[in-house]
Amino acid sequence: MTLDExxxxxKKAENIVVMAHEAPxxxxxxxxxAFVLALRNMDKNAYVLMxxxxxxxxxxxxxxxxxxxxxxxxxxxxxIVLDCPNIKRVNIEARPYFEKAKVKVEIDHHxxxxxxxxxxxxxxxxxxxxxILVSSFEYLGIEITKDxxxxxxxxxITDTNGFRNTNVTIESFEFASWSLENGINLPKxxxxxxxxxxxxxxxxxxxxMNRLEFFENGKISFTYMTKADDEALGIKAGEHDGIVEIxxxxxxxxxxxxxxxxxxxxxxxxxxxxxVNVSEVxxxxxxxxxxxxxxxxxxxxxxxxxxxxxxxxxxxxxx
Numbered sequence: 001m002t003l004d005e006x007x008x009x010x011k012k013a014e015n016i017v018v019m020a021h022e023a024p025x026x027x028x029x030x031x032x033x034a035f036v037l038a039l040r041n042m043d044k045n046a047y048v049l050m051x052x053x054x055x056x057x058x059x060x061x062x063x064x065x066x067x068x069x070x071x072x073x074x075x076x077x078x079x080i081v082l083d084c085p086n087i088k089r090v091n092i093e094a095r096p097y098f099e100k101a102k103v104k105v106e107i108d109h110h111x112x113x114x115x116x117x118x119x120x121x122x123x124x125x126x127x128x129x130x131x132i133l134v135s136s137f138e139y140l141g142i143e144i145t146k147d148x149x150x151x152x153x154x155x156x157i158t159d160t161n162g163f164r165n166t167n168v169t170i171e172s173f174e175f176a177s178w179s180l181e182n183g184i185n186l187p188k189x190x191x192x193x194x195x196x197x198x199x200x201x202x203x204x205x206x207x208x209m210n211r212l213e214f215f216e217n218g219k220i221s222f223t224y225m226t227k228a229d230d231e232a233l234g235i236k237a238g239e240h241d242g243i244v245e246i247x248x249x250x251x252x253x254x255x256x257x258x259x260x261x262x263x264x265x266x267x268x269x270x271x272x273x274x275x276v277n278v279s280e281v282x283x284x285x286x287x288x289x290x291x292x293x294x295x296x297x298x299x300x301x302x303x304x305x306x307x308x309x310x311x312x313x314x315x316x317x318x319x
Contacts, residue, residue: 006119007140009103010039013077016046017101019094021084023267024050025241026058026158026193028083031107031129033063034151035080038142040066047071049094055238057196060189061154062147069093076101081117083129085110085288107132111279112288127167130155134175146184153179153186154193161245162194165292201239204229208243208258220313221247222306224259224266244269255281255313259306265299268309276316284312 010016018036020028032048039046040063051069070093079101084090085108090098098104106117109126126132130152137144144152156175160168163176180186197205208223215222225240240260247256248271255276258269268285270278272292279294285308287296298305 002119002121003136003139006105006121009078009105009119010042010044013103014045015071015073015076016044016078016080017049017071017076017094017097018046018080018082019049019084019090019098020082021089022091023237024054024083024091025238027128027130027155029054029058030061030151030153030155030158031082031133033061033066034130034133034148034155035082036066037063037145037148037151038137041143041145045073049091049097051091051093055241056198056236057192057238058154060192061151063151071097074100078103078105081106081108082133083108083110085112086114087116107136110288111290112283125167125169127165127169127172128156128159130159131169131171131175135171146182149179149182149184150189153184153189157190158193162190167290167292197242198236198239200234200236201242203233204235204239205243205246207233209246212247214253215310216314216317218250218252219254219317220257220310221250221253221255222257222259222310223247224302224306225261226302227261230261240269244271247271248273254317257309257313259298259302259309261302262297265297266302266305267295267297268305269295270309270313276313278313278316281309281312281316285309 018032020032036046036048048067050067079098104117105119107121109123109129113122123132156172211223213222244256244258254273256271259266272278277291279289282288282294282296285296
């Protein structure tokens with residue numbers, strides 16, 4: 001079985017790097033830190049490769065001292081990619097380490113996955129990569145300590161939108177119950193990861209809310225932010241998170257669209273409520289994700305990007 005083979009590779013390895021997708025969310029960060037803590041408990045020289053992308057609301061997570069932008073070994077014995085459907089989405093500074101690694105592993109839950117590693121654990125129905133790690137650690141006999149549990153619970157809470165998304169499973173609540181039984185402060189983690197925001201993030205949400213537009217008789221909501229907005233408000237890594245959920249929560253909206261400007265073009269973040277597969281929408285632009293939560297990068301001017309993404313969503317609304 002692949003999991004057994006991965007454990008063999010872990011035991012053989014000394015220098016290990018863990019990485020996730022660019023602009024990491026709670027699942028990517030929580031899963032990465034949980035895995036590196038587990039590896040450290042196995043006496044491995046392991047680090048998470050993540051550069052200047054740690055949102056402040058996850059500052060409570062254990063293991064942050066093992067996050068590095070680079071490490072002092074060029075050729076890892078093992079590279080583990082988490083919560084990432086293809087190598088192009090891995091943050092660019094970490095990719096060379098993955099490419100040079102002697103053995104490559106990926107663990108993911110996205111609908112479309114390139115199976116790009118030597119060993120691939122992909123569970124499309126899992127609500128979070130962190131939840132795959134819960135069952136994987138249990139199967140392999142890797143102890144889930146309190147610190148590891150905090151990281152895994154954060155991943156599950158954030159990728160199920162606080163246990164509110166339809167992707168939540170019985171196993172999600174079982175692990176939440178285990179966490180409470182083992183002294184993990186679930187309400188505190190929920191508040192910190194889902195409800196607490198910086199002043200700049202609040203101002204970003206307020207600006208985006210004021211810009212909301214509606215199309216197709218209110219079935220599509222749209223808003224955006226530019227680099228100039230980010231500079232004016234002092235937006236930090238992760239502070240765009242949650243903006244796309246504003247439109248989704250409005251009665252009658254099926255698809256919520258949020259565009260924000262990157263160094264080149266705009267990143268589109270999409271959410272749907274009932275029947276539109278936004279992953280398929282984003283695949284049109286080379287992106288992807290989940291059925292009800294996906295994203296893509298549109299390398300085009302704002303008005304062109306806005307028109308393109310709305311037009312594509314309309315096609316799926318009318319299918």
